[in-house]
Amino acid sequence: MRWRSPVVLQLQLWLLAVSASSAALGVLAADLSKEPFTIRISCGSFDDVRTAPTNTLWYRDFGYTGGRFANATRPSFIIPPLKTLRYFPLSDGPENCYNINNVPNGHYQVRLFFALLDNPNLDSEPIFDVSVEGTLFSSLLLGWSSDDEKTFAEALVFVQDSSLSVCFHSTGHGDPSILSIEVLQIDDNAYNFGPPWGKGTVFRTAKRLKCGSGKPAFDEDLNGIRWGGDRFWLGLQTLSSSSDDQSISTENVIAETLLAPNFYPQSIYQSAIVGTDRQPSLSFEMDVTPNKNYSVWLHFAEIDNGVTAEEQRVFDVLINGDTAFKDVDIIRMTGECFTALVLNKTVAVSGTTLKIILQPVKGTRAIINAIEVFEIIPAEKKTLPQEVSALRTLKGSLGLPLRLGWNGDPCVPQQHPWSGVDCQFDNTKGNWIIDGLGLDNQGLKGVIPSDISKLQHLQNMNLNGNHLSGRVPASLGGRPLHRARFNFTDNAGLCGIPGLRECGPHLSVAVKIGMAFGVLLAILFLVVFAACWWKRQQNILRAKKLAAAREAPYAKSRTQYTRDVQMTKHQRTHESARSSNNESSPHLLS
Numbered sequence: 138m139r140w141r142s143p144v145v146l147q148l149q150l151w152l153l154a155v156s157a158s159s160a161a162l163g164v165l166a167a168d169l170s171k172e173p174f175t176i177r178i179s180c181g182s183f184d185d186v187r188t189a190p191t192n193t194l195w196y197r198d199f200g201y202t203g204g205r206f207a208n209a210t211r212p213s214f215i216i217p218p219l220k221t222l223r224y225f226p227l228s229d230g231p232e233n234c235y236n237i238n239n240v241p242n243g244h245y246q247v248r249l250f251f252a253l254l255d256n257p258n259l260d261s262e263p264i265f266d267v268s269v270e271g272t273l274f275s276s277l278l279l280g281w282s283s284d285d286e287k288t289f290a291e292a293l294v295f296v297q298d299s300s301l302s303v304c305f306h307s308t309g310h311g312d313p314s315i316l317s318i319e320v321l322q323i324d325d326n327a328y329n330f331g332p333p334w335g336k337g338t339v340f341r342t343a344k345r346l347k348c349g350s351g352k353p354a355f356d357e358d359l360n361g362i363r364w365g366g367d368r369f370w371l372g373l374q375t376l377s378s379s380s381d382d383q384s385i386s387t388e389n390v391i392a393e394t395l396l397a398p399n400f401y402p403q404s405i406y407q408s409a410i411v412g413t414d415r416q417p418s419l420s421f422e423m424d425v426t427p428n429k430n431y432s433v434w435l436h437f438a439e440i441d442n443g444v445t446a447e448e449q450r451v452f453d454v455l456i457n458g459d460t461a462f463k464d465v466d467i468i469r470m471t472g473e474c475f476t477a478l479v480l481n482k483t484v485a486v487s488g489t490t491l492k493i494i495l496q497p498v499k500g501t502r503a504i505i506n507a508i509e510v511f512e513i514i515p516a517e518k519k520t521l522p523q524e525v526s527a528l529r530t531l532k533g534s535l536g537l538p539l540r541l542g543w544n545g546d547p548c549v550p551q552q553h554p555w556s557g558v559d560c561q562f563d564n565t566k567g568n569w570i571i572d573g574l575g576l577d578n579q580g581l582k583g584v585i586p587s588d589i590s591k592l593q594h595l596q597n598m599n600l601n602g603n604h605l606s607g608r609v610p611a612s613l614g615g616r617p618l619h620r621a622r623f624n625f626t627d628n629a630g631l632c633g634i635p636g637l638r639e640c641g642p643h644l645s646v647a648v649k650i651g652m653a654f655g656v657l658l659a660i661l662f663l664v665v666f667a668a669c670w671w672k673r674q675q676n677i678l679r680a681k682k683l684a685a686a687r688e689a690p691y692a693k694s695r696t697q698y699t700r701d702v703q704m705t706k707h708q709r710t711h712e713s714a715r716s717s718n719n720e721s722s723p724h725l726l727s
Contacts, residue, residue, distance in 0.1 A: 169397075173322035173364050174241050180315045181206040181221030188218050191357045195317065198223060200235045202544040208255035209316055212282035215353050215369070216250040216289065217317055224254060224263075224314040227307050230542030232553055234304040235318055240296050244325045246366035247303065248291040249275075252316035253282055263311030268304045269294050271517040271549035274341045285353075286344075286371060293328060293340035294516070304545040306553040323366045326398035328511065330432045330483050337516050343431065344423055344510040346373045349384035349408030356402055365400030370507070373410070381416035385409055387440040392476040399479070405507045406438035406477050412495075412502030418452075419495040419503045427489050429512055435493075436507035437478040439467040444501060445474060451499035456484050457492055464498065483513070517549040520560070520569040527591035528558070528571065534586040535605070538579070547571060561594070570594040577601040577624070585609055585631075597622040606630025608640050 179186045179195035183206075186195045198206070201223060209222040225233040247269050253262060262282045267275040267290055275290035282288065294301075301320060305313040328340060347354065347370035356367045374384050386408040394403035412419050425431060433456060444450045447469040454462040461482040471478050484491075491510065495503035519525075525547060532543050541556045548560035548569035559573030571592050577599040584607035585600070598613075605628040613623060613634060625631050632640035 169362070169364060174243070174245075174320075175322065175363070176237060176240075176318075176320040178235070178318040179217075179219050179221065180223040180317055181209070182219070186219060191355075193217070193357070195219065200237045201233070202236065203229050203233045203539070205229075207314075209252040209314075210255045211252050211316070213285045213288040215285050215371075216252065219250075219252075219316055222252050222254070222314050222316045224312045225305055225307065226312045227309065227540075229539045230544065231307040231556070232304055232542040232544045233313070234302050234545045237301045237303075237318075237320060238299065240299055240301045240320065241322070242296050242299060244293065244295055244323050244327055245301070246291065246293055246319070246321045246323050246368070247301070248289060248319040248321070248367075248369070249303065250289045250316045251277065251281070252288075252314060254312075254314060261311055263313055264308050265311070265313040266306040266308065266550070266553065268306065268545070268550045268553070269339065270296075270302055271304075271519050271546045272339045272514055273306075273517075273550035273552055274339055274512075274514055289369070291342035291369075293323070293342075293511070295336040297336060302545055304553075306550070319367070321366045322364075324364050324398035324400065327365070328399065328432065328434070330481055330513075339514040339516050340432070341512040341514055342509075343425065343512050344508060345369065346371055346508045347405050347408065348373050348376070348410040348505055348507055349386055350374070354404070359402035359404040361402030361404075362395050362400040364397075365395075365402075370405060376410055376419055376421045376505075381413050382410050382419055383413060385411055385441060387475070389440065389475045391438050391440075392473070393471065394477050401436065401477065401479070401507075403477070405436060407440065409438070409440055409504050409506045411441065411504045412497070414502070417497045417502040419505060421493045421505075421508065423491050423510065424489060425486050425491045425510075426512065428487055429514075430483060430485050431491060432511045432513055433461070433482050433484060433491075433493070434509040434511075435462075435480045435482075435505065436509075437465070437467045437480070437504065438476060438506050439471070439474045439504070440506075441501075441504065444468070449500045450497070450502070450504065452495050452497045452503045454480070454482075455494040455496060456482060457486065457488075457490075459484075467504075517546075517551070518562070518568055520546050520548045520571070521563075521566065523591050524571045524594075527588045528555070530586050530588040535576075535581045535583045537576075537581065541579075559597075563594070572596045574598045574600070576603070579603060581605060589613070599624045600628065601625065602627040604628065604630070608633040609637065 177193065177195045178198060178200070180198050182195070182197050184197050186197075187193060188195065195217070204223045204225040207222055207224055209220060211218070249267060253259065262279070263277070264279060265277055266273055267277070269292050272294070274292045277287070280287075303318060305315065307313055328334075345368060350372040351374045352372040354370050354372070356363070356365055359370070361368075375382055388407065391403040391406040394401055394406060410419065435454065439450070441450075445468075447466055449468070451464055451466045453460055454465060461484070462480055465480070467478055468474060493508070495505060497503050528543070528547055537543055543555050547555040547558045548571075554560055557575045558571060559575070560569045561572045562568075563570045572594050573596060578601070581600070581603040583605060585605060587610050590610050590613065601624045605625070607630065609625060609631055611633065623634075625634070625637060632638045
């Protein structure tokens with residue numbers, strides 16, 4: 138049985154406590170009997186694509202709200218060898234999204250790679266913001282296309298409603314362009330750093346380094362279990378250009394790797410950076426966003442053949458001058474050489490720099506195998522679903538121009554609300570609500586849908602100076618009594634509330650279409666009836682003429698025959714009378 142120090146036992150007890158808190162949050166460990174849910178999208182591609190060296194499948198482009206296809210110029214050697222991208226011109230709207238549905242609820246690593254348009258006339262790179270599930274987590278700044286680490290962005294996020302949205306927000310400097318999107322399911326307990334970890338936080342990957350190796354690699358390349366995601370590790374041979382350190386490596390098997398919940402591949406522990414006799418300490422420094430919390434994960438394994446026992450290498454870990462871990466002895470804490478050790482610390486950073494120093498206190502030089510740094514971002518609360526639905530119905534009914542956007546969530550990220558939409562956070566409901574609409578003088582046409590009554594928190598609304606028509610929903614008529622302010626003037630076709638003309642009988646579009654169709658059928662019926670009647674009359678007249686023509690000789694013959702019969706009867710009558718007279722008259726005797 139492997140011996141464990143009190144420190145390791147303490148870590149195990151802490152993990153048990155974390156597991157209990159995760160269970161309370163409804164978070165479960167990965168089911169290793171099945172493959173994690175994975176989607177990779179090759180943006181701008183009409184066909185599925187497979188890329189070397191792992192024959193990775195990228196699905197053809199889908200799920201977007203706008204944008205256009207183009208060929209891509211890959212600015213970095215680390216991005217996937219894909220040839221197309223999707224870009225979003227500002228004229229098509231400032232907010233555009235990929236909405237991926239049927240995503241099982243759980244914990245996901247979302248990674249995006251960016252590229253430039255393959256256009257010789259392009260003289261600048263786009264600058265834009267990126268959000269996931271309404272939370273802003275990345276901002277591309279000037280010069281990103283020439284920095285390998287800045288050509289991609291990665292976040293760890295919980296999916297809670299079987300769908301995932303990734304949105305791109307224009308800042309007015311070029312058109313956002315996206316090469317690929319990866320959605321990779323990870324263990325629900327991955328990177329659990331303790332409270333307030335959970336569904337209310339988003340992790341942004343700020344740095345991930347594989348020390349002692351100058352070659353970058355993905356977990357797939359390192360033969361990692363896929364429930365850890367497919368993390369990208371940037372190779373690093375020295376911690377800083379000014380430090381006097383060296384790299385070492387081993388081919389020995391590293392114990393305690395590929396374990397839940399993070400499933401680190403053993404290859405990241407098979408190389409390391411160590412100090413020198415002249416400079417035994419190690420120092421690492423990186424730029425960060427000020428006034429943020431960061432989660433730091435440090436990876437160690439004793440792979441130096443010159444260190445085989447406890448207290449031969451003991452060092453402190455200082456983060457921004459504060460001792461984060463004291464008297465770190467890898468062999469004592471793991472029980473043996475060639476065994477992985479992971480230490481995690483959450484720190485609040487007020488400045489723009491995060492500095493890590495490994496300071497030897499006993500024995501030989503300091504050592505480190507890998508570094509991960511995450512920015513902890515509070516997840517944004519979303520807008521009430523029924524109010525989002527009402528705004529989307531309004532968008533379709535009014536035919537809003539593309540330049541207004543109206544994609545994603547109306548209120549979040551807070552830095553990029555929908556144009557013309559005013560939001561307020563409702564502490565009671567724990568969601569954002571819509572309390573104002575300003576769509577005046579936008580050249581809008583159409584009718585105001587009845588669904589607008591679902592905006593129950595609306596306090597002011599200006600649809601003034603457009604070309605709207607139809608009846609304003611009666612439910613809005615009483616709102617001004619509750620200090621709501623609505624302005625529908627300069628819309629000659631609107632009616633139905635105080636300040637507008639009276640409406641005639643209200644007929645819906647469907648009823649109007651039905652009536653028009655009925656009138657058309659009636660007209661068609663009358664035309665067919667008249668044609669049939671006229672045709673019948675023509676047939677009757679034609680039949681009479683034909684009959685008259687056929688009966689003319691027969692009638693003449695029959696008339697002559699009748700006259701002859703009558704004459705014969707008349708002659709016979711006279712003859713009969715004469716004969717009777719002869720027989721009855723007296724004879725005179727002579």
